[in-house]
Every structure is written in C-alpha cells, then in structure tokens.
Amino acid sequence: MARILLTDDEDAVRAFVKRALELDGHQVTAAIDGADAFDKLTAEPEGFDLLLTDIRMPVMDGIALALAAARERPAMTILLMTGYADQRERAANLDALIHDVVTKPFSLDQIRAAVADALSCGDARLSA
Template identity: 45%
Template structure:
C-alpha cells in the first residue's frame, strides 16, 4: 500500500519509514505539511493512507488533513502528536476514518493503527 508520511522530526520520519517499509508498504515522506500537500495533489498520486504529525512548520497536520479531505475524502488519516491538547482540534476533522496516536507511542500501536485504517 502507498503511504504518505509527514513529520518534521527526521529521526521519527526515518524510523517510521523503515518500519512501515519492513511491513511491505511503499512509503513516501515529507518533512513538512506543504511538501506533503504537493505530493498528495501531484498528478497520478494514489495514496492509501496519510500519516501526519500535527505540529509541523508551515502547514500543520490538521490543516493538511482538512485540505486533503477536499479531494480525497475517503482516504484514511493517522495523526500523531506529543501534545494531548491537540486531540480536541483533531475531533473537528470531517473525515470519519482517522485515528490519533499520542507520542511517544509503541511501534506496535502504530502498526495496529495502520492495519485498522487500511482494512
């Protein structure tokens, strides 16, 4: 499955990319929300899942997901944040297929959320 992973933390980005690739997924990465939006709207883009950090420079993860929902309303979303207060903002998303992981999380929790959202 083609997954777009957006996070401004390079260590998290690389760790999750390698873990998801090890699970058989094709993973594209973006180090901020603007780059992720460009990848989502590129001609021929067919992402099955968007995984995004909430707190990124430029375009934050929630705004990214709101914009993505305008052209890919059925694409599931997995949001991550180290700030529990962001959960209230996430609850305002119109996309019915999303989950939220509070950082730090166990890799098993990430894998389980990806499986649920892709099934």
C-alpha cells in the same frame, strides 16, 4: 500492500516510522511538513491509501493538511499523530474526516497496529 504518505517534521520519527512500515511491505513516501506533503499528494496521480501525519509542524500543520487532503482525495484514510494534548483536542473536531489520532511517543508495534487498523477500515469503507 498500501501506499502511504508519511508526514513528520522530526527526522528521527519520520525515519523510524518509514522503516517500520516499509518492513511491513508498504510503499512509503515521506514529507517534512504539511506543505511538502500536500505537494506530493497532488503530484501523485495514483494517490495514496493512507495519510499518516503529525499534527504540530511548521509551514502547514497536520490539521490544515488533513482538511486539504480530504478535499483533494476524499477516499483516502487519514491517521494523525501527536504528542500534545491540545493538538489532540483540536483533532476531535475532525471525526468525520480522520480515522484516529495516535499518541506520541509510540512503540513500533503501536504504530504498525494503528496503520493496519486504519487501512482495514479504509478498505471496508471503500467496499461499502
């Protein structure tokens, strides 16, 4: 299965999503904010298949993280999450870099489906 870097500053959301994705067989590394995630991203020599990150976070938000991650690991698929309409609008400018934006709150089935879709599109992009 996939190696996923999950970033969310809300402990409950991070734990919920991490557990769900691990039950699906993925290897999930969790980060508490964008700066923590970027440190983990650059320290991991094998890289990650997917960056799943909240947009609104302290220290470094998800958009800044997505931009930095795309420069550092251009082949990695990026999936954003947000509960704020204004943040979703900010992400619209990143269409070339991100796969999609998942709206919070989401169900377990919704986040699993979004991750599966992002990973399958990432696999197709790498095969092309």
